[in-house]
Amino acid sequence: MKHLRLSAFLAFTALSLLSCSDEPKETPLSIGNLELSETKPSPGDSLKIAYTSKDSLVPEAFYVYTVASSAYPVDLNLVKDGERFTDAIKIPDSADGLIFHFKNGEEYEANGEKGYTVNLYDAEGEMLPSSKVAIAHYISGRGSYYGIKTESDSTLAAYTQALENDAASSEDWLLPQIYLMSRSDAEQANTLAQKTIDSYSGKTLTEKDYTTLFRLAQFKKDQPAQDSLLAILKTEYPKNTWVLNNYVSQMRQAKSVDEQLEILDDFNENSGADGTQKDFLYRTIATTFLENGNIEAYTEYMDKASDDMSKASILNNLAWERAENGEELEVAETMSKQSLDIIDAQKSDKPDYYTAKQFEKSLASTKAMYSDTYGLILFKQGKVKEAIAAQEVAVADRATADVTERYLQFLTADEQYDKVVEKATEYIKDGNGTSATKEYLKTAYTASEQDEDFENYLSGLEKIAHDNALAELKKEMIDEEAPTFNLKNLNGEEIALTDLKGKTVVLDFWATWCGPCKISFPGMQKAVTKYADNDQVEFLFIDTWESTSGEAREKGVSDFIASNAYTFNVLMDTPKEEGSREYDVVSAYEVDGIPTKFVLGPDGKIKFKAVGFDGNTDGLVEELDMMIALASGQ
Template sequence: MKNLRIPAVLAFTALSIFSCSDEPKETPLTIGNLEISETKPSPGDSLKLTYSAIDTITEAFYVYTVKSSAYPVDLDLIKDGERFTGGLKIPDSADGLIFNFKVGEDYDANDEKGYSVNLYDTDGEILPESESSVTYYKATRGTDYGIKYNQEDAAKLLKENWSKHPDNLAILYVINSSDKAFADSIYDAKLASLSAKEQLVEEDYSNLITIYNVKKDKAALDSITPIITAKYPKGNQAQRAFYQKIYEAKNLEDKEAIAAEFEAAGGVPSSYGNYMYSDLAQAELAEGNIEKFKEAAEKISAATNKASLYNNVAWNMAEKGENLELAEELSKTSLDLVDAQKSDKPDYYTQSQFEKNLASTQAMYSDTYGLILFKQGKIKEAIAAQEDAVADRTSPDVYERYVQFLTADEQYDKVFEKASEFVKKGKATTKTKEYLATAYANTDHDGDFDSYLSGLEKIAHDNALAILKKEMLDEEAPTFNLKNLNGEEIALADLKGKTVVLDFWATWCGPCKVSFPGMQKAVSKYADNENVEFLFIDTWESTSGEARQKGVSDFIKQNNYTFNVLMDTPKEEGSREYDVVSAYEVEGIPTKFVVGPDGKIKFKAVGFDGNTDGLVEELDMMIGLASGQ
C-alpha cells in the first residue's frame, strides 16, 4: 500500500480548520463536580453542563435569581459514563444562577459552598445585582440544599454592594441580622423619605409595614393599618390586617362582622384573605353551622387552601366517627381540587417538584378518604383509596390502615405480602404486626410466627443500622447554658463524657407533640442510665416571659412528661429568633441531635413519621453508635 503524502501547507490548513471548529469560545468554568461551558455567562446565553457523579442523580435543577427573587427550573441531564450532561438557556431577566444536585439521598453542595455562578454583561462586567442576588439566595435558602453560608459574611458582602440595590428591603433584612446600626440608618432614611412624600402609594405602605415590623414599632403599625385597609382593601397588607382581626376575634359574631367589613370595603380574597375565610369557616363549623361553613369555604379563592381546609375538617370528623356523610363529601372535594391544580404550578417549584408535591398531597388526602369510607363500611372502596395513599407515602400509620382494611376484607394473602414488606422496611407499627399475625394464621405457612417475625425485624434492624452508620456525623456541637423549668442552669459542656439527646420543640408544634409519647418511652427506658441525658429545648414560641414559662410548664405537667425542659433564649426581647436553635441551624421542628461523649454531633433527625416504637428503636441505635457500642 502506498503512503498518502499531503503537502505541508495543505496539512497545516486542514489541521487549523479542525482545531478552530472544535475549540470552545472560552475556557470552561469548573466548580467542584460541575463544568460550565462559559466562564462569564450572560443573560440569554445557552450553556452546556457536565456534572460528574458516581452515584445516581435523583434530582437536578437550577435556580435563576432576579434581585431577591428566585425561580427554580428542572435540569434534564443525560448519563454518559460517570458524567451527566445537559444544557440550558439563561433567561433574559436573570442576574445569577445556582445549581442543585441531589445524588442518592443527599444534596451535593460542593463542600457546603454550593454551585453558584454570577452573570455578566456583554462587556464582561459582572451585573450590578448578581453578587447580592446569589448571596441572598445562599444565605436564606441554601441550607435546604446543604449550603452553609456564614450570615456575617453574607451581611458584609450585601452591605458592600448596598449602593447597587438601595431599595431592596429584603436584602437589608439579612444585613440587619449582623449590622443593626447600618440597617437602622437605612430604615430611618427610608422613613424620612416616605414622610416627605405628599401622597403614598400601596408599595410605600408595604415598605412602611416592613420597616415597622423590623423595628417592632407596634404603635406605628397600628396607626397605618386602618389607612392601608381603607385605601387598598384588595392588597396583601389589608388582607393581612383583616386576617389578624379575625384570628384575634373572641367570638363568631365578631368574626362574621369583620368578614362583612372586608367585603363591604371591596376586598376579594387572596393570600391572607384565604386564611381569613378558612378561620371563619372553622368557627362556623364549631358552632354547627354547616351551610355557613360551606359559604365561607367557597369564598376561599385558592384551590390549595380550600382543599387543605376540607381535608383537615374531614379527617377530624373521621377520627371522631362523626358526620361521616359530610366528611366523605368534603374529602372527595379535596381530592378533586388537588386534581384540578395540575396545570397551576407556582413559581417556587420546578415542574418535577410540583408534581411530586401534588402526588404527596393526593396520597395524604386519599388516606383521609379511605378512613372515612372504611368507617362507613365501604371496605373495597376504602382499600382502593388506601392503595392511592400508600403509593406515595412512607408513614407507618398509613401502611397500618392499608393492612387493616385488607384484613377486614379477609385478603389474607395480600395482608401477609404487604405487612411482611412493611416490617422489613422498618415501617410497621405494633398493630401492623398484629394484622400480619392474623394473616399468618389464615394462610398456609410452616413454622412459628414469632420466629418469622423476628427474622423480618432483624432485616429491618440491620438495614437501619447500616444506614445510620453511613449517616453518622462528627461535628462539634455548639455549647450552650440554658435554664430548665426549675430555674437550674444546664451547661452542655458539663455533660461531656455522656451521650446527650437534644430535642428542639414548641408547644404549638403538632409533630413535636405527636412524637412525645415515644420520647417519653425513651426517657423512661434510659432513666437509670447515668451515661445518657435527654434535654428538650423549647424554642420559637409565640409567647414570651412568664406567659411562655407558664404555658410550657403547664403542657409538661398536664401530660405527665418527665422531660428536662430547657428554655431557649430569644436573641432580643420579643424576637422569634432564638440563640441555641440558630446555633444548631435548625430549619424545622421537631429536630433531634445525638451528641456523643466527645462533645460532637453524631446524628441529626428532622421530623417524626408517626411510629412510636420505631422512634425508640432508632434512638437506641443512635445512642449505641454515638456511645461507641
C-alpha cells in the same frame, strides 16, 4: 470524599462533545463536581452543564434563576454521558444569577457547603449589578435547605454594596438588610430603620413609600405608626397587600360569625379585591357556619372561595375531624371527595415556586394524604373494599406508620390475609414495622396457615430490619465538634454541656407549637424511661423558637410537660435579645427545622443528627438505641 475532576483541556473536550455543532465560546468553568461551558455566562445564552456524581443513578437536579429578590426553579433533565450527567439550558433573559442543586439519594450535594452558584455577566464581560446580591439573598433564605452554608456578614455586605451602587434597589434589599442586621446588632438595625423613616420626611409619598414605612414600623414594633399608615393605605390604596392582610388578621380575631360577616362586608365595600385574602375570609366564615351546624350557609360561602388548593386543605381537615370522631360521616365523605377532585384538577396550575417535577411530586403527596382521610371515612361507613382502594393511593407515597397500619387494618377486615402478610412483611423489613403492624401480620399469618413458626418468621424480619438500619446508621455517623452551652432547666438549675463529657448525650430541639415534636414525645418518653437507670446516658430537651417569651414562655412549657406527665429534663434556649425569635443554642447547632435530635458521644462530639419524625414510635426508640450504642463505641 473523592470527586472525579477533569483538567481544563479534558473538561473543554468533554463539553464540546455534547454538541457537534457548537464550540464553547470561552474556557469552561469548573465548580466542584459541576462543569459549565462558559466562564462568564450571560442572560439569553445557551449553557451546557456536566455533573459528576458519586452515585450511578441519575441525580435529582434543578436550577434556580434569580431576578433581583425573586427566584424561579426549573427542572434539569440529566442524562448519563460516560462518568458524568449532562444537560443544556437556555438562561432566561431576565435572570441575574443561577444556583444549581443536585440531590444524590436522600441528600443534596452542595460542593462542600459552598453551593453551585453562578454569577451572570453583560456583553462586555462585566458582572450584572444585581447578580451577587440576588444569589446571596437566595442562599440566605433557602440555602440551608439544600446543604449550603452562608455567613450573615457576607450577605449583609452584599446588601450594603447593592444599595450603595444603586439606591433604586432599596425596594428589594433594604428591608432584608435591616432584618438580617437585627440578628447580630439590633441597635444598628433600629438606627438604620429610623434613619430610613426620617428620610421620607417632607416628601410626597407614593403607595410604595407608605408600604415601606408601614413595614419599617412593623420592624420597630411601633403600633401607633402602623395604625396610622394602615389607615392612609386603606383610604388611598384599598387594594394594597397590607390592607388586605389586615382583613385576614381581623378575621382571625373575630369571635362570632356576626363579627366575621361585618368584616367581610367592610372588605367588599372598601376593597373587594379578588385573591387569597378574599378567599380566606369566605373559607373562615364557611367553617364557622359548619361548626354551628348550618350546612346550607357553609356550602354557600365555601363555594365562593376560589383558592382551590387552600379550599382542598380546609375540606380535608374538616373531613378528618369528623372521620376521627366518627361523626357526620356522609358530610365528611362529600368534603373528602371534593378535596380529592380539586387535587386532580390542579395538574396544569403550577405555582412559580415549584419546578414541574416538584409540583407533580407535591400533588401526589397531597393526594396520598387526602386519600388516607377518604379511606378512613369509607371504612367507618362499612365500605371496606372502597376504603382499601383509597388507602392504596395513600400508602403509595412514602406513607407514615399510621397510614400503613390503617391499610393493614382494612385488608385484615376484608380477610385479604395473603396481601396482609405481603405488605406487613415489606413494612417490617424496611424498618417501618410497629406493634400494630406485627399484630396484623400475626393475625394474617396464622389465618393463612404458613409452614414456619410465626415467632421465628417475625424474628427473621426484625433482624433484617435491624441489620439494614444499623448499616445505614454507620454510614451516617459523623464526628463533629458540638457547640457548648450553659442553659437553665425548668427547675432553675444550670446545665453545662461540658459537665456531661464522658457520657452519651441526646439533645432534642423542640417547641410547644411544633406538631411533629409533640407526636414524637410518647416515643421519646419510652426512651427516657428505658435509660432512666443508665447514668452514662443523658437526655436534654431544648425548648426553642417559642412565640412567647419570659414568664409566659416558661409557664407554657412547664404546663405542657406537666399535663402530659413527661419526665424530661427541659432546658430553655436563650433568645439573642428580648422578644427575638432567634435563639442562641439552636443557631449554634445550625438547626433549620424541629424536631431535630443530636446524639453526642462520650468525647463530646456530635455522632448523629436526625431531623423530623416519621410517626413510628417503636422505630424511634430502636433507632435511638442503635445511635446511643454506636456513639458510645459499643
